Amino acid sequence: MSVCRYALLVLVVTGIGVASASAQERAYFVTYDHYLEERGNLEIAVASTTGFPKNNESTYTAPWLELEMGVTGWWTTELYLEGVTAGEDGNAFTGWRLENRFRPLRNEHRFNLVLYVEYENVNEASRIQKEIVGAGSLPFEPIDELKQTHAHELEGKLIVSSAIGAWNMSENFIVEKNLSESEGFEFGYSVGVSRHLGALARATSCHVCAENFVIAVELYGGLGSTEGFEGGEQRHYLAPAIGWRTSTRTTLKASVGFGLTEASDRALLRVGFDYELPIRRRR
Amino acid sequence: MRAALLASALVLLAVVVSSAEQASKIRERDANWVAPARQNSRANPLANRPDAVAGGRKLFHQRCTNCHGEDGRGTTYGPDLTTAAVQAQSDGALFWKISSGDTRTGMPGFSFLPELQRWQLVLHVRSHATRAGLQP
Numbered sequence: 082m083s084v085c086r087y088a089l090l091v092l093v094v095t096g097i098g099v100a101s102a103s104a105q106e107r108a109y110f111v112t113y114d115h116y117l118e119e120r121g122n123l124e125i126a127v128a129s130t131t132g133f134p135k136n137n138e139s140t141y142t143a144p145w146l147e148l149e150m151g152v153t154g155w156w157t158t159e160l161y162l163e164g165v166t167a168g169e170d171g172n173a174f175t176g177w178r179l180e181n182r183f184r185p186l187r188n189e190h191r192f193n194l195v196l197y198v199e200y201e202n203v204n205e206a207s208r209i210q211k212e213i214v215g216a217g218s219l220p221f222e223p224i225d226e227l228k229q230t231h232a233h234e235l236e237g238k239l240i241v242s243s244a245i246g247a248w249n250m251s252e253n254f255i256v257e258k259n260l261s262e263s264e265g266f267e268f269g270y271s272v273g274v275s276r277h278l279g280a281l282a283r284a285t286s287c288h289v290c291a292e293n294f295v296i297a298v299e300l301y302g303g304l305g306s307t308e309g310f311e312g313g314e315q316r317h318y319l320a321p322a323i324g325w326r327t328s329t330r331t332t333l334k335a336s337v338g339f340g341l342t343e344a345s346d347r348a349l350l351r352v353g354f355d356y357e358l359p360i361r362r363r364r
Numbered sequence: 365m366r367a368a369l370l371a372s373a374l375v376l377l378a379v380v381v382s383s384a385e386q387a388s389k390i391r392e393r394d395a396n397w398v399a400p401a402r403q404n405s406r407a408n409p410l411a412n413r414p415d416a417v418a419g420g421r422k423l424f425h426q427r428c429t430n431c432h433g434e435d436g437r438g439t440t441y442g443p444d445l446t447t448a449a450v451q452a453q454s455d456g457a458l459f460w461k462i463s464s465g466d467t468r469t470g471m472p473g474f475s476f477l478p479e480l481q482r483w484q485l486v487l488h489v490r491s492h493a494t495r496a497g498l499q500p
Contacts, residue, residue, distance in 0.1 A: 106476060107476070114476075116472070116473065116476060117467075117472075119430075119470070119472045120441075120470035120472075121441065121470070151470075153467075153470060154465075154466065154467040154468060154469060154470035154471065154472075155467035155468070184467050186467070187466060187467050187468050188464045188465075188466065188467075189463060189464035189465065189473050189475055244463075244475035244476060246478075246479060247478040247479065249476060277476060277477060277478050279478065279481075280478050280480045280481075281410075281416055281419055281480050281481065281484065282419035282420070282422055282423050282481050282484055283419055283422070284415075284418030284419050284421075284422060285418075285422070286422060292478075292481070329426045329427075359430050
């Protein structure tokens, strides 16, 4: 199935699923900005990355579940559960991640810093590609073989984000250390630009109107490791994205990432649906 | 791995439970949270657009009532916006606070919204003054 036909199918099916509920504030899938989860809110998100590799390798889909909680105004914590299915190559639960984001400054500035720390307990079959570090293409051995190799990884990100008019510009620098192997430190990056559409809010609620949409472009990839830059082996993607706030609590988003290097997949199709749940009791 | 996963789930659960703590009165405004002086003089470009107030009301309902309450009179998580102390602040100061947020108190920033929508929110906050019998 071609990338375009597959993209259309997923968008239509997901769209029908949420039409009755009535979109995501941010359209980014990989890049983080400085907006943390609201204190006391739990965001439940389901999303997937579908990869279309080169060289006749099997198309794969890697779904994940995110539980994101605003602990305080300056601290957001998030648990990920992830899996993969790759047709005849098998399917598997590929692990979990626990991330924390901290915003040290009280108010908004021209450049807003967020510190990110994540622990990952995943196996080699993991393909959600929420971040890309190091170099080399994905391994395409059978999933049953890949899932036998586990990795405990520690990841840090420096997130810099700016609001300029209706635009957001975010830059993430990533460092990752595999605690299970002596691979040195791997590096990666992600940059994103997004914009809310619409200007004045309408007086009445509406679903398909400009004020409910966000458009974005992300550029992300690996930058080698302390053991070598390996420029020719790095994966980089350019990904236009769109977010649609379908109701006050729900967001649907999608992006298509185009592989820019030989080691990259041809394309990565990402689709996600978020539901925001206020869990604190107010009076 | 299961033990670690279980431990993570328990941590998350503990966080959820602790955040669901109850308080019994409306949150006090943080008097120390003050807009920078240069922001105070900014004028609302929608000041002569009464038609824009309704859009501000809708935005307030979508994004603010969870903490400030439907009528803006505050809850345990957000202060009363109808008070004289809030209404005495300039449009520019309110705009800055809506845009910036305050990580210390948990007030989220809304700088991701287009500027005109944030000014619509200022218009709506001003309408609370009229209902509370204050001079807007």
